[in-house]
Amino acid sequence: MPWLRDCVGVSVDPSTTSDAQLVAAIADGDRAALRELYVRHQPWLTARLRHRCSDLDIVSEAVQDTFVAVWRDSGRWTGAGEPAAWIWGIAIRRLIGVLRHRSRWSPVSNHVSETTTLTTAEDLVLFGVAHGDLAGAIDSLPVELRAVVQATVLDGLTTREAAHLLGIPSGTVKTRMMRARIQLRGALA
Amino acid sequence: MNLTHIEEGMLIGYCQLSVTAAAAAAIEAHLMVCAQCRAELATTAIATDDRGATQQTMWDGILERVDRPTRSVTERVLGLIGVRDDIAKLLATTPALRLAWLAAVVLVATFAVLAGRIDSDGTWFLLVVAPLLPVAGVATAFGPMLDPTYEIGVAAPMSGLRLTLLRTLAVIATTAPLLTVASFLAPGGRLDALGWVLPSFALVAITLALSTVTPPNRAGVIVGSGWLVAVLVLMDSGRALDFVSNSLIFQSAGQTGAAAIGAIGLAIVAIRRTSFDLILVPGGQR
Amino acid sequence: MSEATTITGVRLNGVTKRYGRTVAVDDVSLSIGTGVAGLLGPNGAGKTTLLRMMATVLAPESGEIELLGRSTSTAASRETIRRRLGYVPQEPGFHRQFSAFDFVDYVAVLKLITDRRERHDEVRRVLDVVGLTSVMHKRIRQLSGGMRRRVAIAQALLGSPSLLILDEPTAGLDPEQRLRFRELLSTAANGATVVLSTHQTDDVAALCQRVIVMHSGVVRFDGTPAGLANLATGRVWLADERDPSAQLAWMTGDGLVRHVGEPPPNARLDEPRVEDGYLLLVGASVLQESSWK
Numbered sequence: 171m172p173w174l175r176d177c178v179g180v181s182v183d184p185s186t187t188s189d190a191q192l193v194a195a196i197a198d199g200d201r202a203a204l205r206e207l208y209v210r211h212q213p214w215l216t217a218r219l220r221h222r223c224s225d226l227d228i229v230s231e232a233v234q235d236t237f238v239a240v241w242r243d244s245g246r247w248t249g250a251g252e253p254a255a256w257i258w259g260i261a262i263r264r265l266i267g268v269l270r271h272r273s274r275w276s277p278v279s280n281h282v283s284e285t286t287t288l289t290t291a292e293d294l295v296l297f298g299v300a301h302g303d304l305a306g307a308i309d310s311l312p313v314e315l316r317a318v319v320q321a322t323v324l325d326g327l328t329t330r331e332a333a334h335l336l337g338i339p340s341g342t343v344k345t346r347m348m349r350a351r352i353q354l355r356g357a358l359a
Numbered sequence: 360m361n362l363t364h365i366e367e368g369m370l371i372g373y374c375q376l377s378v379t380a381a382a383a384a385a386i387e388a389h390l391m392v393c394a395q396c397r398a399e400l401a402t403t404a405i406a407t408d409d410r411g412a413t414q415q416t417m418w419d420g421i422l423e424r425v426d427r428p429t430r431s432v433t434e435r436v437l438g439l440i441g442v443r444d445d446i447a448k449l450l451a452t453t454p455a456l457r458l459a460w461l462a463a464v465v466l467v468a469t470f471a472v473l474a475g476r477i478d479s480d481g482t483w484f485l486l487v488v489a490p491l492l493p494v495a496g497v498a499t500a501f502g503p504m505l506d507p508t509y510e511i512g513v514a515a516p517m518s519g520l521r522l523t524l525l526r527t528l529a530v531i532a533t534t535a536p537l538l539t540v541a542s543f544l545a546p547g548g549r550l551d552a553l554g555w556v557l558p559s560f561a562l563v564a565i566t567l568a569l570s571t572v573t574p575p576n577r578a579g580v581i582v583g584s585g586w587l588v589a590v591l592v593l594m595d596s597g598r599a600l601d602f603v604s605n606s607l608i609f610q611s612a613g614q615t616g617a618a619a620i621g622a623i624g625l626a627i628v629a630i631r632r633t634s635f636d637l638i639l640v641p642g643g644q645r
Numbered sequence: 646m647s648e649a650t651t652i653t654g655v656r657l658n659g660v661t662k663r664y665g666r667t668v669a670v671d672d673v674s675l676s677i678g679t680g681v682a683g684l685l686g687p688n689g690a691g692k693t694t695l696l697r698m699m700a701t702v703l704a705p706e707s708g709e710i711e712l713l714g715r716s717t718s719t720a721a722s723r724e725t726i727r728r729r730l731g732y733v734p735q736e737p738g739f740h741r742q743f744s745a746f747d748f749v750d751y752v753a754v755l756k757l758i759t760d761r762r763e764r765h766d767e768v769r770r771v772l773d774v775v776g777l778t779s780v781m782h783k784r785i786r787q788l789s790g791g792m793r794r795r796v797a798i799a800q801a802l803l804g805s806p807s808l809l810i811l812d813e814p815t816a817g818l819d820p821e822q823r824l825r826f827r828e829l830l831s832t833a834a835n836g837a838t839v840v841l842s843t844h845q846t847d848d849v850a851a852l853c854q855r856v857i858v859m860h861s862g863v864v865r866f867d868g869t870p871a872g873l874a875n876l877a878t879g880r881v882w883l884a885d886e887r888d889p890s891a892q893l894a895w896m897t898g899d900g901l902v903r904h905v906g907e908p909p910p911n912a913r914l915d916e917p918r919v920e921d922g923y924l925l926l927v928g929a930s931v932l933q934e935s936s937w938k
Contacts, residue, residue, distance in 0.1 A: 189394070199744065199782035204425065208418060213401035214390050217374050221383055230417055237421045254391050308381040316380050324384050425782075426769065428746055444761050445754040452740050452751065507738025508752070511800060513702045514734075515755035516727040522755075633720045638702045640664065 189253035197244040208237055211254065215261050222325070222335065223265060228272065232265040239264060262325050266334045307357035315350040318343055365389055365396045370403045433457065446525065452506070453526045454499045456533060464492055464534055468541035475545035485545055486609060487590055489538045489555035491583050494562045496530035498579025503639055505576055510638055519635030520628075527567065535559075554609040557617040562586055564624025571631040574639055652714040653678050654808050654838025655699055660708035662694050669694040671862035672708070681834050683853035683870075684842040687927055691862040692842040693735050693812055699840055700732040700810040713808055713838075726808070728757070731801030735812040739785045745772060745796045746781040752800040771799040775829065790817045798826075802833060809833065811841040815848055827852050846920035849873075856919070860927045870919050877917035877925050881905055884912040893928045 187195075187206070195203035212233060219229045239260050247256060308316060321332035322343070329347075333340040365373075365386055372378040373386050390397055430438070430447075433456045437447035454460050471485035501523055503509045513519060535556075542553050562582050569578035593608050608617065655677040662670040670691045684692050697703035698710055701723045713729055715722040739748055749768045758764040772781045775795040785793060794817055801809060814830075815823050823845075830839065830852060843849060849856050850870045858866035858873065866873055887894050887902045888909030897903050904912060905921050905928065 198787060199784070200780060201422075201425065201782065202779035204421075205418070205779075208421065210394075210397065210401070212414065212417070213404040214397045217400060217404060218387055218390070220376060221373075221387075230413065234417055234420045234424070238424045241421075241425045252391060254394075254397070258391065306381070308384065309379045311380075320380065320384070324387065426746075426765075428744075428750060428765065429782075431742075431747075445759050445764070448751055448754045507740060508748075509738075510697075510702060510734040511732060511737060511752055512755050514700050514727060514730060514732040515752065516724050516757050517755045518724070636720055636723060637704055638697065640703070 190247075190249060193240070193244050193247045193253050193256075194249075196241060197247065204237065204241055207240065207253075207257075211257055212237070215257065218258070219261060219265055222262070222320075223269070228265070228268050232261060232268045235264040235268065236261040259326075262327065262335070263331065266327075266331055269337065270334050307354050310357060311350055311353060315346050315353065318346040319350050319354075322347060364393065364399070367399070367403060370396070370400050374400065374404050449522065449525060450529045452508075453529050454496070454505070456529055460496065461533060461537075464537050467492060468537050472541050472544045485538075485541060486555050487587070489541070490559040490562050490586060492538065493530055493534050493559050494566050494579050494582055494586075496534055497527050497563055497566050498576045498582075500526040500530055500575070502570065502575040504574050513636065513638050519637075520632040523567065523570070523635050527563065531563070554614070557614050557621065558586070558608060561617040561621035561624065564621040564628070566624075568624040568627035568631070571628065571634040572639075653711070654713060655840060656709075656711040657698075658709040658711075660695075660698060660705045660710060662691075662698065662703065662706050668862050670698070670705075673862075673864055674708075675857065675864065675867065677838055677840060677855065679834075679836060679838050680854040681830060681839040681841065681852050682855040682857060683849040684840060684857050684859060685844075685846065685849055685923055686842075686859035687844075689861075690859040690927075692859055694862075695859065696810050696812045696840065696842055697734075699808075700730065700734075701726055702732075728804070729807040731803065731806035731809045733797050733801045733811045733814055735816075737797040739793065739796070742784065742786075744782050744784050745777055745788065745792075745799075748785060748796060749800050749803065753803050756803050758804070767803055771802040772796075774802055774833070775799045776825075791819060791822045794818055794822075798829075805837075807837050809837055809839040809841075811839070813842055813844070815843055815845060823848065846918075846923050850919040858923060858926050865926045866922070873922035874917045874919045875922065877905060877921035879914065880925065881915045881917045881921050882908045882912035883915045884909045893924055 187203075189207065189210070192203045192207045192210075196207065215236065216229060216233055219232055220226070223229055223232075236257065240257060243260075247253070308319065311319065317336055318332060321327050321335050322329065325332075327335065329340050329343050333343045336343065338346075369378060369382065369386060373383060378386065390400065431451050433451045434444075434447040437450060437456075438444065442450070450456055467488055468485075471488055474484040499505050501509070506512065512522065538555065538559075539553070542555070565585075566575065566578045566582045569575075569581060573581075590608060593613065608614075653676050655675065657673050657675045660670060660673045661668065673695065684696065686692050694703065698705055698717075699712065701712065701717050704717070710717045712726045715726055717723055717726065740751070743751065746768060749772060750764065753764045753768055758767060769778070769781075772778055775798055777792065777795055777799065780788065780792065785796060788796065794814065798811070798814060801811065815826055818826060827848070830841075833839070841848075841852075853870060856866070856868065856870050856873050857864055866876070882904040883897075883901045884904060885901065886909075887896075888904060891904050891906065891909055893905040894902055894909070902909075903915070903921075905924050
């Protein structure tokens with residue numbers, strides 16, 4: 171029985187409401203706003219997390235955790251910066267949380283997907299990323315080193331967090347990072 | 360802002376994990392700042408793999424956790440000490456279980472102790488004030504003036520007497536321990552300083568008994584003023600210094616009397632228990 | 646009017662309630678079956694007192710009240726009735742630190758739904774019925790007046806009661822919300838006895854199969870809305886100008902003056918409406934009330 175569903179005073183109009191406004195509405199306990207935020211951000215979050223962890227169950231759980239955390243912690247959103255970046259910060263840490271919880275200290279290849287080279291680095295130029303050399307250098311890294319670069323440099327995780335994400339000891343993260351740096355330096359020289 | 364966006368083919372590749380790591384990194388960097396490409400990815404993701412059902416299941420899972428009600432601090436504390444969840448819910452609306460009330464009680468008790476330290480035989484303040492605190496707590500715990508859901512509550516099948524007694528117990532459970540601590544901290548206090556216990560019992564019982572005919576906040580005022588008058592009248596010398604030994608109330612006869620009055624109060628409550636199941640209409644017509 | 650098949654929702658017999666010297670309800674006898682019955686009357690007519698007695702929270706001074714086939718005179722039977730009763734008092738209050746969910750959950754505890762899971766499911770259901778799902782975790786003090794009304798209505802729907810007593814449920818709702826309230830009530834009323842009080846004759850015309858007009862504690866009319874309108878048959882006149890001697894006359898939207906009662910000069914008869922019948926019954930006091938404002 172939909173009664174007054176259309177005039178419940180919730181300002182969720184997908185075309186006009188910004189992500190930041192949605193987060194503010196969520197802080198007020200607005201469930202429709204959470205739904206809209208989910209519709210907007212769940213797909214890319216899932217896709218991006220799948221690049222960090224190949225187990226779809228774990229990714230789903232992390233995505234769910236993320237939106238529950240957004241619901242509970244939306245009051246802490248300062249309003250500065252992109253909500254997308256804030257959500258990603260939660261998501262990657264939730265992924266680590268789920269991995270730790272399941273305590274699957276399995277080999278790197280289980281968590282980190284093997285990316286095969288289908289597109290060339292030149293494709294990047296098409297959407298305005300003009301660091302072809304770096305791209306090539308990253309692609310040429312062995313998969314376990316690439317994973318470490320991805321976690322620490324691109325995802326901005328600490329050594330500890332990266333260690334949890336990749337399921338390797340912190341020391342290994344550090345040594346692999348060193349090796350990656352040397353290789354990248356060599357490739358870009 | 361972004362003149363160029365990610366090509367659909369790249370997005371499909373990204374969703375299928377078939378782009379190079381460097382391309383993935385560039386795509387991710389762009390996605391963080393481009394709502395249009397995020398929306399594009401959403402349609403692509405739905406088109407390329409049939410996770411539509413998964414999406415709905417995931418959302419249901421989120422809702423299930425979001426709708427798991429958050430419990431107030433009071434409810435959680437009550438839960439910790441083994442109070443049933445529905446009873447905790449009832450008690451959570453009792454003002455006596457809120458921090459503000461506890462703070463007030465602590466303040467009064469502290470003041471009582473301090474008064475005792477300044478005036479060497481000064482337990483009198485504690486003895487006079489302590490019985491008023493539970494009365495104040497009970498008087499504000501229920502009734503037409505202070506419980507905004509009073510009438511809905513009366514129309515509900517839960518017994519009014521049960522609800523009233525539950526809240527009274529909650530008041531006593533929070534107030535009595537604090538006052539007891541204060542009694543032992545008061546100098547020269549010790550057992551003498553516990554002289555407030557039986558009068559408190561009597562006053563609370565009389566407040567409840569009066570609540571069967573008048574709103575509890577009014578009952579509380581009547582009982583409170585009655586107490587102050589009684590203390591003054593029954594004081595022999597009128598000298599505060601010898602108050603404990605001089606007021607009849609704190610001698611054995613007075614204590615026995617207080618116990619008896621308390622028992623009578625409870626008897627009245629028992630006899631008139633059904634009046635808690637009907638509303639009091641203060642001042643007659645509205 | 647067809648009587649309910651088995652158990653009559655509300656049966657009053659010679660019910661009287663006094664406050665001091667004022668007689669709020671004076672020797673009222675009524676029997677109300679399933680469907681929506683509207684209680685119409687000016688302020689102070691005794692509507693709230695009568696509804697409170699129908700909601701078991703007030704005992705009559707004399708007379709008998711039977712609800713859902715049970716007398717309200719003993720505590721035990723009151724409890725049985727209350728298990729199947731939903732009640733929205735006039736101006737319901739809230740614990741304002743509560744969210745809508747918390748509040749309805751609290752009432753559900755009072756309604757003795759002890760199993761937590763079952764209770765929460767029921768709370769979600771009634772909040773969905775009144776369309777508050779998306780804001781159910783908002784604190785009540787953040788909700789608009791109309792939404793708070795709906796929270797109050799939601800708690801009354803807990804446990805799908807067989808008897809629903811609503812004291813001015815449409816007060817404070819805007820016209821659109823009132824329309825939707827009617828829609829909701831016609832569904833909720835399915836198989837239940839619903840008694841509501843209102844000032845709005847159009848609510849009665851749209852919602853109620855039965856209308857009871859109260860005035861000064863006495864039932865002045867009991868029948869169908871059409872029957873109430875028919876009281877004014879042959880007594881509603883349209884004229885171009887107001888008759889100075891008319892007791893009940895007002896300007897309508899199309900610039901004509903509607904007279905109820907004696908025909909003014911140069912007037913023509915008009916179709917009677919529910920409000921015409923109502924005004925004929927209680928007209929004088931309504932006029933007095935409005936002149937006080």
